[in-house]
Amino acid sequence: MAQVDEKRCVDTIRLFAADVVEKAKSGHPGAPMGCAPIAHVLWSKVMKYNPHNPSWINRDRFVLSNGHACALLYTMLHLTGYEDMTLDQVKQFRQLGSLTPGHPENHVTKGVEVSTGPLGQGISNAVGLAIAEEHTRHTFNAAGDEGQLFGHFTYVLCGDGCMQEGISSEASSLAGHLGLGRLVVLYDDNQITIDGDTSKSFTEDVLARYAAYGWHTQAVPDGNTNTAAIEQAIRNAQAVTDKPSLIAVRTTIGYGSEQQGTGEVHGSPLGSESLAHTKTLFGFDPAQSFHVDQNVKAYYEQAIANGQAAENEWNEKFQKYTAAHPEQAAEINRRLAGKLPEGWAAKLPRFTPADPAKATRQWSQQVLQAVSDGVPEVVGGSADLTPSNGTALKHFPPFTKENRKGRYFHFGVREHAMAAICNGLAAYGLNIVPFGATFLNFIEYGLGAVRVCAISNFRVIWIMTHDSIGLGEDGPTHQPVEVNALIRAMPNILFVRPGDGNETTGSYIVALENTHRSSVLALSRQAMPNLEGTSPEKVRLGGYALNDVPNPNIILVGTGSELMLVVEAAKELSKAGTSVRVVSMPIVELFEEQSFEYRRSLFPAGVAVVSVEAMSTHTWARISHAQIGVDSFGVSAPYKAIMEAYGLTTHHVIAKAQAVLAAFPNNTAPDLLALRAL
Amino acid sequence: MAQVDEKRCVDTIRLFAADVVEKAKSGHPGAPMGCAPIAHVLWSKVMKYNPHNPSWINRDRFVLSNGHACALLYTMLHLTGYEDMTLDQVKQFRQLGSLTPGHPENHVTKGVEVSTGPLGQGISNAVGLAIAEEHTRHTFNAAGDEGQLFGHFTYVLCGDGCMQEGISSEASSLAGHLGLGRLVVLYDDNQITIDGDTSKSFTEDVLARYAAYGWHTQAVPDGNTNTAAIEQAIRNAQAVTDKPSLIAVRTTIGYGSEQQGTGEVHGSPLGSESLAHTKTLFGFDPAQSFHVDQNVKAYYEQAIANGQAAENEWNEKFQKYTAAHPEQAAEINRRLAGKLPEGWAAKLPRFTPADPAKATRQWSQQVLQAVSDGVPEVVGGSADLTPSNGTALKHFPPFTKENRKGRYFHFGVREHAMAAICNGLAAYGLNIVPFGATFLNFIEYGLGAVRVCAISNFRVIWIMTHDSIGLGEDGPTHQPVEVNALIRAMPNILFVRPGDGNETTGSYIVALENTHRSSVLALSRQAMPNLEGTSPEKVRLGGYALNDVPNPNIILVGTGSELMLVVEAAKELSKAGTSVRVVSMPIVELFEEQSFEYRRSLFPAGVAVVSVEAMSTHTWARISHAQIGVDSFGVSAPYKAIMEAYGLTTHHVIAKAQAVLAAFPNNTAPDLLALRAL
Numbered sequence A, B: 001m002a003q004v005d006e007k008r009c010v011d012t013i014r015l016f017a018a019d020v021v022e023k024a025k026s027g028h029p030g031a032p033m034g035c036a037p038i039a040h041v042l043w044s045k046v047m048k049y050n051p052h053n054p055s056w057i058n059r060d061r062f063v064l065s066n067g068h069a070c071a072l073l074y075t076m077l078h079l080t081g082y083e084d085m086t087l088d089q090v091k092q093f094r095q096l097g098s099l100t101p102g103h104p105e106n107h108v109t110k111g112v113e114v115s116t117g118p119l120g121q122g123i124s125n126a127v128g129l130a131i132a133e134e135h136t137r138h139t140f141n142a143a144g145d146e147g148q149l150f151g152h153f154t155y156v157l158c159g160d161g162c163m164q165e166g167i168s169s170e171a172s173s174l175a176g177h178l179g180l181g182r183l184v185v186l187y188d189d190n191q192i193t194i195d196g197d198t199s200k201s202f203t204e205d206v207l208a209r210y211a212a213y214g215w216h217t218q219a220v221p222d223g224n225t226n227t228a229a230i231e232q233a234i235r236n237a238q239a240v241t242d243k244p245s246l247i248a249v250r251t252t253i254g255y256g257s258e259q260q261g262t263g264e265v266h267g268s269p270l271g272s273e274s275l276a277h278t279k280t281l282f283g284f285d286p287a288q289s290f291h292v293d294q295n296v297k298a299y300y301e302q303a304i305a306n307g308q309a310a311e312n313e314w315n316e317k318f319q320k321y322t323a324a325h326p327e328q329a330a331e332i333n334r335r336l337a338g339k340l341p342e343g344w345a346a347k348l349p350r351f352t353p354a355d356p357a358k359a360t361r362q363w364s365q366q367v368l369q370a371v372s373d374g375v376p377e378v379v380g381g382s383a384d385l386t387p388s389n390g391t392a393l394k395h396f397p398p399f400t401k402e403n404r405k406g407r408y409f410h411f412g413v414r415e416h417a418m419a420a421i422c423n424g425l426a427a428y429g430l431n432i433v434p435f436g437a438t439f440l441n442f443i444e445y446g447l448g449a450v451r452v453c454a455i456s457n458f459r460v461i462w463i464m465t466h467d468s469i470g471l472g473e474d475g476p477t478h479q480p481v482e483v484n485a486l487i488r489a490m491p492n493i494l495f496v497r498p499g500d501g502n503e504t505t506g507s508y509i510v511a512l513e514n515t516h517r518s519s520v521l522a523l524s525r526q527a528m529p530n531l532e533g534t535s536p537e538k539v540r541l542g543g544y545a546l547n548d549v550p551n552p553n554i555i556l557v558g559t560g561s562e563l564m565l566v567v568e569a570a571k572e573l574s575k576a577g578t579s580v581r582v583v584s585m586p587i588v589e590l591f592e593e594q595s596f597e598y599r600r601s602l603f604p605a606g607v608a609v610v611s612v613e614a615m616s617t618h619t620w621a622r623i624s625h626a627q628i629g630v631d632s633f634g635v636s637a638p639y640k641a642i643m644e645a646y647g648l649t650t651h652h653v654i655a656k657a658q659a660v661l662a663a664f665p666n667n668t669a670p671d672l673l674a675l676r677a678l
């Protein structure tokens, strides 16, 4: 690289980022100013990336775990020549429709690997990215060319907040266990959080903790000016290949500003006076904003040529690889294109009422085997509930230190890290389809990451068993009640509750086909029969009729383990002369996305609707006139006793249907569907 | 204590607990059998407690963090003579209506301090209990009698699962920081989780990690037979008064059974054959169940006399204390009785439309000062967002190592631990009113504990600011959308969204008055005016009319920052000749608890209802015919631009109202209220 004054480079980054925040009159200048030396080293000396192709598959990954410092990230993308990241965009920081939102969003900005801001997510995503790298490298690099085709590092920048969050503890413990040697975390040890000095709440020995996790640890005492020491520490980290590395870089938040070293500079613009003071201190013209010296500009823009050269070199390798390993190359190309293997869905099991009754978690176990057999990019695991969730992959061993090709993860009792690691796997770029499993109720432990998954448009399959009070003896601490309302109300994520084996198959079809959103599969602990009229394909409609009743007196809607209840109730009511349509609605969100005509075909105006689901009734007021459900906490008992005590019985469904029919005789029920169109 | 064969005692516990699980044909025998020696030492040699008064305020607290091991806890409560824990109850383990649910529930079973089962909760609750002990001891013990009136230990039993969860990392880091010297954690280091050997996922050095947190650490290599070593380690821990203590006790899961040392014995009954084998091995009659030798029984039942003597001694102390410090004694008695100070609510601020517009988080700041001035048992803090949440207590310094009287907590960036610590504070027994604060969206990070709070009937005030897309520039990762639907659907917890200053005062009144449930205060970042017709007292009704319109054409319902929108829209519509009732509904759950007559008085049959809330619309289908809200993720921009882009404008409210009026002219809208009564 050409010669340049490094201090001038670093100060340029500091001031540019501060200008970005100042212009927006909103944002976080402190961390960008403090971390500028780290960014300078990473982007100009360490990382392999191609600004003109941000999605080059073999790039180093960079994760800004302290996402509030995104002015720094946008500054570096701009300086190193990412085409979209124009000066205009930078000046539109935090404005409507810009590519520079207030925290980094992967689906908005090229060069942003994962959406960060909620603390602790990024470093945990990075564990997923590092796992994906190990897995990809060992899966595709042919014998003898180990490290040749695939192989890169994952770098993380994080702050005190990320270090305090439990999710990062979980993920870091697992990263140490798995010996992820190509994961390098730079910890911005500025000893300041929003409440002030870390001495107020955070006095643990972070490096000793990470050493206890099995990490390689280093400290850089002067991260403000000693870029050589930062670079050397990163080189040392690269050289340790059997452990992840943590480098604590001692910096000063808001370095150079009047407010440096205080909580004040964390989340508010410096103010024009302080910013001018800093510019003068650094030898910049205080009247100029967004200033970059020509040679500094030229220095960083070398990244464009260097990046293109790196990608060209890789493309040549891939050509040679293609010649030597045509099948594997085709497989790589298939995955890069995001095309699922031809005919994968047709190979999934189908069921008839003659098949034995099972829990949907058991059908899921069966379907997941077929999915993992047919779709090699499916990988995942459970947060220590493998036998309960039924997620072990019979034909594929676990991913371990020794077996990087493994497709199953023993995540340990770490739901939040599991979810964030799944996000990292999904973010990797090879259309990996991750799944994560626990009890449905404990999705709430991982919810921070599940939400980021939804925002990020990632496809992750959340395999969540023990899905209602029907789980029985474990009691209310384990019985989900509000989770259905929660996930339905959360955008861009589907709550999927299949009612038998066919619908379980359909649930996986939907989960894989919806490439830009994730699916929560809510699966029962207890058994239910395969039902007449269910269909894997119709699960795509969200809701559909199980029977052919042209002019019903009443419609019964059920999901999951309660579908059999409404089927039974319908039989009884029909015997008594009431014409009953039975609607299965495994995915309310997809049903609500159907055309008005389709929805009307299921729910004619005037016909009363009763819904039955052994969880919160809240969402159902959108669909049904009367609800049977569970709006209090459950109780510990054998499940049949609970279902009886909570009115989840055929008898109660019949009684409720009769009451509703009495209230709305002769098809006079309010037209709820019309309300949805208002 | 009388002489007894300790091995016989321990084996009795092992077999009794195994019998409990066997009888239920459901549950977890492994940990009880492995931890029996620890339980034996704690209950017979270490802990101060009174079986005939489980709520004696100065008892040692015991928390079973590995709640699935509750057969052990019930066994100990039975053996030591807790009156409710009869043999019949023990035999009703996991049955409907028993005092012996599948995981411990504090509100069901006397002697259970906190509800556990979700892993990591208990140890984190215990940090709250230990804080409460320090706070109580230093607040009430008079000079010279330090340690005399109040003063006890908090003991925790936990397993590998608790050690892996992020919540325990957060809480343990804070416990080390705070130097909670009377907290003693016994870690059942059995190296087995559900997935099998901990070598699959958990190979960190736990003791080194806890040392890094600032804990005193010890290991007991033989926890299966060496009860003396367990006792000595606890004595050592008691002697270290400036640090919490972790004791890793190496045990064998399912000790003595054929399945010992494997994951199999974790969560399933042993089976009659294996259980008989174990009984024979231990020298018990395999044909007998629930067997306790007379002298073993007598040995444990000494706890009754010892406990009563301990409490009697304390009562004498309290009598002397009362004589010497009558005011403080009265204060203690007031708190024990759970009576709030006379006239506290009357001292809270009231507002008029003449007062300046503010964000509800700013009003909350003002009201919280008044609440903390008037109610000394109010304590709490923020997860590092003190200035943003506005929760600093101006007149009361923080709780620190040096100042145990402090009432404010710098929790650090640890939302989940914060929530669990608040639960522990609420569980303590002196009717402490804890509050915990963060951004509303990040309640999802702490949701595991918030849910346990709701199950446990605890009163905690969750002060959650930045409550919708209205938070602006921080973008979708920080903007709650689904949280309103989530908390509303969660039982026994109120979602409270005040619309101005008066309603903010009312929110605190409701939060404190509802002694057996918790409240989530959703507070705005952005300003709004004080409105005509709002009332602190009417917040208790959940919803009420702001204006006096006897025969409305339409009803507009708003909450929080959108209340001003519906007020404005109503003004415009009235000008155009439409008669509009404006309903403020800060607490939907409380509104739905009101009499049908009251609800009908607000919502007459046939009158169309439009609701406006800048979050998910899902819940509102229960109340309104048409909704304005946010059912996708938000975006990063200044808040006014976002509100405009998402249709949260007076203009849009008016247009929606007109559309609904056109759809349902002359009061022909469906009667939704009648549906709620079906």
Ligand SMILES: [Ca+2]
Pocket (backbone or CB within 6 Å): A487, A488, A489, A490, A491, A492, A493, A494, A495, A589
């Ligand atoms: Ca959804």
Ligand SMILES: [Ca+2]
Pocket (backbone or CB within 6 Å): B487, B488, B489, B490, B491, B492, B493, B494, B495, B589
């Ligand atoms: Ca609620």
